[in-house]
Amino acid sequence: MRPEDPTADALRYYGPKEVRQMSSLMRWDPFEGLVQLQRDMDRLFNSLFGRSMAQRESEEEDGVRIPPIDLAETEQEVIVKAELPGVAKDQVELEVMPERLRLSAEIKREDERGKATVHCQERAGGRFERSISLPAEVITDQVKASLENGILEVHLPKTDRARAATPKKVTVE
Numbered sequence: 001m002r003p004e005d006p007t008a009d010a011l012r013y014y015g016p017k018e019v020r021q022m023s024s025l026m027r028w029d030p031f032e033g034l035v036q037l038q039r040d041m042d043r044l045f046n047s048l049f050g051r052s053m054a055q056r057e058s059e060e061e062d063g064v065r066i067p068p069i070d071l072a073e074t075e076q077e078v079i080v081k082a083e084l085p086g087v088a089k090d091q092v093e094l095e096v097m098p099e100r101l102r103l104s105a106e107i108k109r110e111d112e113r114g115k116a117t118v119h120c121q122e123r124a125g126g127r128f129e130r131s132i133s134l135p136a137e138v139i140t141d142q143v144k145a146s147l148e149n150g151i152l153e154v155h156l157p158k159t160d161r162a163r164a165a166t167p168k169k170v171t172v173e
Contacts, residue, residue, distance in 0.1 A: 067103075067128050073135050075163065078156040080132060085150040087128070092147060094154065096140045101154065104129040136162035 070081040080101060084092065087105045095102040109125030138156035145154045 066130050069130065069132060071132065071135070075158075077158055078134050078136055078138055080152075080154040080156070082130065082152045082154075083150060084128060084147065084152050087147070087150070087152075089147045092145075092152060094143070094145055096138065096143050096156065098137045098140060098159070099134050101132045101134060101156065102130070103132070103152065103154075136165070138162070 067082045067084055069083075070079075072079045072081075080103075082103060084105055086107050091107070092103065092105045105128045107125045107128070134156065137159045139159055142157045143154060145152065147153075
């Protein structure tokens with residue numbers, strides 16, 4: 001049995017003139033629907049979870065998790081907020097360079113195996129790490145950081161040179 005001809009199938013719904021125009025404009029790809037489905041699923045998961053599942057899996061394989069951040073800039077400082085749920089202040093390490101901030105932490109989990117029968121284990125332990133390029137040069141010895149309710153907030157004052165380089169709005173006449 002011969003596979004059905006797409007042109008014959010299109011002729012059932014459209015006239016010969018429309019089919020000639022369509023065949024000259026586009027080519028049928030049997031996998032296009034699957035590719036579009038994958039794009040839609042990636043977009044859905046990215047909107048729900050922030051990063052694609054493939055990115056999350058590679059992070060878990062490496063044993064390093066990347067905390068989500070907010071990065072803002074005022075005329076005087078750069079402000080970084082990072083989600084570090086379950087991390088104590090003494091577990092956080094910050095390294096500041098004039099144009100980069102590196103934050104890392106490690107959550108140590110108690111091993112319940114042997115002490116109790118574990119029925120579900122969803123909480124993650126392990127290492128968090130993130131290196132952030134800063135939008136302006138900062139004064140490294142005046143940085144202030146606080147951790148409250150799982151949110152790390154870092155205030156990095158800008159250097160005089162960076163403050164002077166802040167873009168100014170110009171009115172068009």
